[in-house]
Amino acid sequence: MKHILFDQYQRYNNVTRIINGIRRVKQKFKILEVGANEHRNLEGFLPDDTITYLDIQLPDYLKDDPQYVLGDATAMEFKENEFDIVVALDVFEHIPSLKRNDFIDEIYRVASQCFILTAPFDSPKVIEAESRANAVYKSLFHKDFIWLEEHTMNGLPKSELVENYLQHRGIDYKMISHGDVDIWEKLMTIHFIAASNSSLAVYREEIDKFYNTHIFEEDYVHESYRKIFMGHKNKNIIWALPERENEGIPPFVMNKFNELEQTFYKMLIALQKEEVQLQESVFPIDRIQIYIDSGNGFNEVESLVVEVNEKLTLSDVSFDLSDYETIRAIRIDPSDYKGMYKLDNIMIKDKNDCYVFNYRTGGNSLFLYNDFYLFSKDDPNIVLEFDTKLSLKTLRFDVQRALEDSDFIINEIGKIIFENNKVTEQLKIKEDTALIEQDKYKALLETNILLRAQIDKEIADKKIAEEKNDITTEQNRVLQEESIALKEQNSNLKEQNHNIELERQLASTKLEDIYNSRVWKLATMIKRVLGK
Incomplete structure (x- = not known):
């Protein structure tokens, strides 16, 4: 992912390093990213984790996407500890100041392990750098850069x-700094100028790659544009963070970065000279025209025209x-x-001053990419078709003319389309192969299900046998206890019988002694004499 914009790489690579640093072997996380926008960068850095975006x-095209949730990060509808980790990357500064504590409470509440929050924080150096960067943008596009404008407002x-x-909430946390302010300002200036031309x-992308590859690692400095807070509930988390802030970017790296910056501005000067020549030789006075279909189709009568100064590359119409x-329907002809x-920035308002977003886009463009339309023939047009007839008030949009040679662009795009067709064919072959493999997998899965059922039956039979064995063991234990009790009773009876026999023998001996005594014999003779 080193090809993405430098400021996005700063955020996403830092959060990736932090998450992978606390990850146990083969552990997968359930992650929520709040304020995620549409680019899905996080899943590009963490492809094995389950990610939800809020x-x-x-x-409209994302409202039915199961990965996306429409909601307010200061009052989320998720239950407590619903996600392992909550990520908020450069969102905090766009939250109104009175709601920032609510924001922290919520991302802490729905995280079971930790939250990671990155943002630019207030300092004189950051304020000045943002002000200068916004001034560059405003000079080029005659309006404030929307995100920097929100920084100022909030x-x-x-x-x-x-x-x-x-600390007041008793939340354990760590904090690190990243992104030298001066380097951030230089790169943002390059980005804004490249956006205007x-x-x-292409060269701006190379500068971003250089930062991502060679500067990012060394950019943990005190005078930073961005700070990263990590709040955690899990006391066992071990953070894999830089041990200390760097003293600065190594000189040989900064020398190369400065060299790339100088080359960029040399290219800008050369292109400006080339643009003047092209404007003088190629572009006649042009116009932007719109046609209105009020029920009779498009026609010249129902059309509006704005003359365009041939020297302008950007028109706000x-x-x-x-x-x-x-x-x-409305047909927009950006040029002749x-x-x-x-x-881009198409804004349509109805007569109630409400914005209109539901329309289909057509036209005669050969190719469309990121709001760039390529037309291979004169009289280019883009059609906005509504589902029903509407009462409209205003239409505004921005038109930017690419000054490169059109035939060259058409040829290059043609090559891209040809290559894309080849890739599509290769993907079709891979897809067919994947379907065959899927059938094999399905058969294996069914076999595994049968084997699983057989194993489950054997486990159940074994469990029943074990339960029967447990019952028999319990019965034997009870019988053994009863046998011991009977033996004890038998022993007691034997002892009692023995005592009785001793007593009987003693009584018999005493009786015998009585019979043999002289008194007994005398008593017997008297009985006989008396006849008794």
Whole structure:
């Protein structure tokens, strides 16, 4: 995942290192990422874990996705300890300050092991760096960068307040710093300039790769843009964290980074000169035109036109639609000429000042990628078709013209499409093979089920036999106890009989002595004389 934007790599690689550091062998986690957006970066870094994404806003196509949950992170509907780990990456600073403690309470409540929270925190250096970066963006696009604007509106969180609250709640935590502020400002400036000129995007990606590969590891510094808090419930967690903050990026690495930055600005200057030449020789005065279908199809009568200065590469266009009673579809012609155009930030309002999002997109583009439309013929158009007729008030959108040679782009995209078709065929072969393997697996699974049933029966029979054996053992124990008792009784009877016999013999001896005595004999003679 080292090809992703540097600031995303900072967040996701740090959280991945932390999670893998506490993971036992073959252990899999149930993870919740709050404020996740749409990019699913976390599952790219942690493919073996089960991940759920929560956000307060979701596009329509994600609302039925089982991995996504629409919800407020300061009042989640999950039960206590429902997830092993809760992750919040650069979300905290977008929470209103009065709700930040609620946010901490909630991510702690639903985590059974720990939560990981990253964010830029308040410091004079961070505030100044964000202000300068936003000024670059505003100079290029004539508006504030939305995320930096929210930082200013909400106020960046203060790390000491977070630490005080964690201590007040009795939550065990660790905190580390990452991302040198100066490097962050340099890279954000490069990103904003590259966003204004698509020709610089490829080299900007190389700079990101260089940071991810060579600087990230050394970027644990005190003067950081971002801090990482880890709060945990499990007392046995051992954090695999850097032992200390680095003193700075090694000079030889920074020298190379500075060299890449200088090359980027040299390319910018060269491209600006090339753009001027192209504008003078290639692009005549152009126009952006929209056609309205109010029930009679598209026609010139029901169309609106904005003349475009050929020197502009970005146009913010707005049309008033209130004169039309109802509209079935809108056709947008970003230019009269073939080429590549970026059409984004489409905003349609109805006459109640409500935004309209439900429409289908068509047109005659050859290729579409990330809001970039490639047209191989003049008179390019993009069609927005509504399910029903609507009463609309305004339409606005941004159009950005790519200044590269159109024929070259078409050829390159054609190669990509050809390669994609080859890949698709290869994937089809792999899919067929996978289906065969799936059938084999199914047969093995059925065999395993039969074997499992047989094993379960044998286990049940063995258990019954063991239970019978336990009953027999218990009966033998009882009989043995009764036998011991009978033996004791028999022994007592024998002793009693012996005593009785002794007493009888003693009585017999005494009686014999009486019969043999002279008194007894005299008494017997008297009885005879008296006839008794």
